[in-house]
Amino acid sequence: MSRRMSPEARTVSWLVGLVVTMGALAWAAVPFYDWFCRVTGYxxxxxxxxxxxxxxxxxxxxxxxxxxxxxxxxxxxxxxxxxxxxxxxxxxxxxxxxxxxxxxxxxxxxxxxxxxxxxxxxxxxxxxxxxxxxxxxxxxxxxxxxxxxxxxxxxxxxxxxxxxxxxxxxxxxxxxxxxxxxxxxxxxxxx
Structure with missing residues (x-):
């Protein structure tokens, strides 16, 4: 018997994943930008x-x-x-x-x-x-x-x-x- 997530639970899971992803990207933005400027001379x-x-x-x-x-x-x-x-x-x-x-x-x-x-x-x-x-x-x-x-x-x-x-x-x-x-x-x- 498989349990399926309710639509609300899927939405919450998706939103939590989105928030975690956005946080990780924000944390990585400064070092990535620094690297990008050093590599390209931007x-x-x-x-x-x-x-x-x-x-x-x-x-x-x-x-x-x-x-x-x-x-x-x-x-x-x-x-x-x-x-x-x-x-x-x-x-x-x-x-x-x-x-x-x-x-x-x-x-x-x-x-x-x-x-x-x-x-x-x-x-x-x-x-x-x-x-x-x-x-x-x-x-x-x-x-x-x-x-x-x-x-x-x-x-x-x-x-x-x-x-x-x-x-x-x-x-x-x-x-x-x-x-x-x-x-x-x-x-x-x-x-």
Whole structure:
């Protein structure tokens, strides 16, 4: 004797399955989107390379450098060069300067992208200060390097072969320790 589910029970089962599926998809959306951007260069997301390019072309490309800080972050942040011209495939190194203008330690993380967006698939970073958080003590000044190259495959891509200039842009954002310092009430000490 087989038991059949009532129409109401089937509807409830179907709805529970739908809710579980939607929850799983929502949970997976952020890592999937991150992976998608890294693989395709979507939104100007750059690539990460373990080593430099093994091919250098005669064609040159200009890389421009841009720097910004999030509102309320007491840092001065700027590129130490406005642009550089290098051959496609050639390893380049640029430096950015950061100064903590506050009287407390500040930890920041840099977000980044390149423009035009299609160049993100071909712009590869070997080493970058943006891979880790940066903590600056009050008044501290540091120079931070970024090592990169433009993949020679760019010239063979009909959508990207027209590119002659790429802008690498960073924005520093305060991280949790900074927010905690800002939100902590001033303590009164009694001796």
């Amino acid at each position: 939104g100007g997301t750059t690539q990460v390379a373990a080593a430099g390019s093994d091919q250098v072309l005669d064609r040159t490309i200009r890389v421009r450098f841009d720097a910004n800080v999030d509102k309320g972050m007491a840092w001065t942040f700027r590129p130490m060069q406005t642009s550089m011209e290098l051959r496609i495939g050639e390893n380049g190194m640029a430096f950015y300067e950061a100064i903590n203008n506050s009287d407390v330690p500040v930890t920041g993380t840099a977000s980044y992208n390149v423009a035009p967006e299609v160049a993100g698939y071909y712009f590869s970073k070997i080493e970058c200060f943006c891979f880790t958080e940066q903590t600056l003590q009050p008044g501290e000044r540091i120079e931070m390097p970024v090592s990169f190259f433009v993949d020679p495959a760019l010239v063979g891509d009909g959508d990207a072969s027209w590119i002659r200039d790429i802008t690498l842009s960073y924005t520093f954002h305060p991280t949790e320790p900074r927010q905690a310092a800002l939100e902590a009430p001033a303590s009164d000490t009694v001796n």
